[in-house]
Amino acid sequence: xxxxxxxxxxxxxxxxxxxxxxxxxxxxxxxxxxxxxxxxxxxxxxxxxxxxxxxxxxxxxxxxxxxxxxxxxxxxxxxxxxxxxxxxxxxxxxxxxxxxxxxxxxxxxxxxxxxxxxxxxxxxxxxxxxxxxxxxxxxxxxxxxxxxxxxxxxxxxxxxxxxxxxxxxxxxxxxxxxxxxxxxxxxxxxxxxxxxxxxxxxxxxxxxxxxxxxxxxxxxxxxxxxxxxxxxxxxxxxxxxxxxxxxxxxxxxxxxxxxxxxxxxxx
Numbered sequence: 001x002x003x004x005x006x007x008x009x010x011x012x013x014x015x016x017x018x019x020x021x022x023x024x025x026x027x028x029x030x031x032x033x034x035x036x037x038x039x040x041x042x043x044x045x046x047x048x049x050x051x052x053x054x055x056x057x058x059x060x061x062x063x064x065x066x067x068x069x070x071x072x073x074x075x076x077x078x079x080x081x082x083x084x085x086x087x088x089x090x091x092x093x094x095x096x097x098x099x100x101x102x103x104x105x106x107x108x109x110x111x112x113x114x115x116x117x118x119x120x121x122x123x124x125x126x127x128x129x130x131x132x133x134x135x136x137x138x139x140x141x142x143x144x145x146x147x148x149x150x151x152x153x154x155x156x157x158x159x160x161x162x163x164x165x166x167x168x169x170x171x172x173x174x175x176x177x178x179x180x181x182x183x184x185x186x187x188x189x190x191x192x193x194x195x196x197x198x199x200x201x202x203x204x205x206x207x208x209x210x211x212x213x214x215x216x217x218x219x220x221x222x223x224x225x226x227x228x229x230x231x232x233x234x235x236x237x238x239x240x241x242x243x244x245x246x247x248x249x250x251x252x253x254x255x256x257x258x259x260x261x262x263x264x265x266x267x
Contacts, residue, residue, distance in 0.1 A: 032214035045222020075190035078168025085161035
C-alpha cells in the first residue's frame with residue numbers, strides 16, 4: 001500500500017463516475033427486470049470483457065482452484081448480495097437518495113479498516129468524520145421528506161448493500177497477492193454460478209419482453225459498471241487501501257441525473 005499519486009486520483013474519479021451513473025441505469029433497468037435478473041445480467045455481462053482480457057494477456061483464471069471458497073465468498077458478498085439489495089431498493093427511492101446512501105461506505109470502511117487492516121487505524125480526523133457522517137445518516141432517516149414509511153425498508157436495503165461492498169473489500173485484501181484480472185474474473189464467475197439458478201427459479205426473465213432502454217442499461221451495468229469498474233476497484237484497493245477507494249462523488253452525479261433535482265435535505 002502506498003500514498004496516492006495523481007494517477008490514483010484520476011482512476012478514483014473515473015470509478016466514481018462509473019458507479020454514480022449506475023444508479024440512473026439501475027433505475028431504468030427496473031422498468032423491465034427484477035432485482036435478481038439485474039444482478040445476474042450485471043455479473044454475466046461483466047465477466048465477458050474481464051475473461052477476454054485474461055485470455056489475451058494469458059492470465060490463468062483460478063476460479064476453481066484451491067482458493068475457490070474465497071472467490072465464491074467474495075462473489076456473493078461483493079456482487080450477488082449488494083447488486084440484488086441495491087436493485088431492489090432503487091425501485092422505491094430516487095437515484096439521488098440511493099447515491100447518498102451508497103456514499104456512506106467511507107463510514108463502514110473506516111470502522112472495518114481499523115479492525116481488519118494494519119495501516120488504516122483510527123485517528124482524530126477519521127473519528128470526527130465518522131461522527132459527522134453518522135449524524136447525516138440519522139438526519140436522513142429522521143426527516144420524512146426523503147425517507148418515509150413507503151421507502152424506509154428500501155433505504156435500509158441500499159445501506160446494507162453498501163456495507164456488503166466494504167465487507168467484500170476487506171475479504172479481497174486476503175487474496176491481494178493474486179493478479180487483478182484473475183481475482184475479478186473468478187469472483188464474477190462464482191457470482192454468475194450463484195445467481196443462475198436463482199434467476200431461473202424466481203423471476204424467469206425469458207417470459208417477458210424488456211424495454212429497449214432497460215436492455216441497454218443492463219448491458220451498460222454489466223460491461224462498464226461491473227466488469228471495468230471492478231478491475232479499477234481492485235487496483236485502487238490493493239494500491240491505496242480500503243478507505244481511499246470509498247468515494248462521495250456519486251452524490252453529485254446522482255443529484256444531476258434525477259429529474260426532480262436536489263433540495264436542502266439532499267445536500
